[in-house]
Amino acid sequence: MNKMNQFYPEISPFNDFLLDVDGQHRIYVEQCGNPKGQPVLFIHGGPGGGCSTNDRRFFDPEQYHIILFDQRGCGRSLPHGCLDNNETNFLVADIEKIRQHLNIEQWHVFGGSWGSTLSLVYAEAHPVSVKSLVLRGIFLGREVDTNWTFSGGGATRIFPDYWQDYIDVLPLGREQATTKAAYEMLIGEDKALAQKIATAWSIWEIRCCTLIPDQAFVDAATGDDHAWTLARHEAHFMVNDCFLTDNQILANCDKIKDIPTTIVHGRYDIVCPADNAWLLHQQLPNSRLVISEASGHASVEPNTKHHLIAATQSMLSL
CATH class of the missing domain: 3.40.50.1820 (Alpha/Beta hydrolase fold, catalytic domain)
Incomplete structure (x- = not known):
């Protein structure tokens, strides 16, 4: 057993x-x-x-x-x-x-x-x-659930320092701190910016995942390839209400x-x-x-x- x-x-x-x-x-x-x-x-x-x-x-x-x-x-x-x-x-x-x-x-x-x-x-x-x-x-998959994490909802009030690290990567800062704004950059022509935002998006989310901070867990989940699909897929689904x-x-x-x-x-x-x-x-x-x-x-x-x-x-x- x-x-x-x-x-x-x-x-x-x-x-x-x-x-x-x-x-x-x-x-x-x-x-x-x-x-x-x-x-x-x-x-x-x-x-x-x-x-x-x-x-x-x-x-x-x-x-x-x-x-x-x-x-x-x-x-x-x-x-x-x-x-x-x-x-x-x-x-x-x-x-x-x-x-x-x-x-x-x-x-x-x-x-x-x-x-x-x-x-x-x-x-x-x-x-x-x-x-x-x-x-x-x-x-x-409701709107309240996606807003909680990625559009300045409750999670950003619990981890304001982690959220600030994400905002700092956005070209226009706080005014782009919405799922829709992030998605437009993630699928945009500027691939270097898209990768930068994908990495920041993923780090923000993965840092919020564990009760006790776990840097090894964050590192394992936020490499370039993993961050690219995680952030772009999540934003794609969220701006479309998870297709539900x-x-x-x-x-x-x-x-x-x-x-x-x-x-x-x-x-x-x-x-x-x-x-x-x-x-x-x-x-x-x-x-x-x-x-x-x-x-x-x-x-x-x-x-x-x-x-x-x-x-x-x-x-x-x-």
């Missing part, structure tokens, strides 16, 4: 491939663990984050057939950084194409942050495909009310405040809400990691 605050050992994929989903986008997919185990899909955050080697390690590799993929335009998916035809409904369709390609009838779904958003939208669209949900750091209708996720919770769901959320999550999780739990009365008392937003914080690994162990009995 795994110590619940420890990752499972590092593993390598037994298979990986690029899946052509529309003649333009090719999605990187990898399979790890036991090919005869219970299938589980890991959905990464961002948008634009891509998967890391630690993402495989929330699951017992002897018991699970672990499937990870990089969403359109990020990680190892091609073309890198492409925002064309990159919308929530296309990502949902990609997930179903992966399931069908692998001949999986039903799988567990595990997602954090934007991954929780996409997990919920996918489950609401394809409830019969989902055996259970483990969701971390809930992001409901108003309050779409909460309004459609009746469609997933019978799916066993565990919600893990950090008490001190500044990127996605805990009311996101609370509101979701109210709409899913059969869900289990676990408040991670000594954590912010990141999945690797010890308290949250413990609760997530406990949840994946519990999923095996479903």
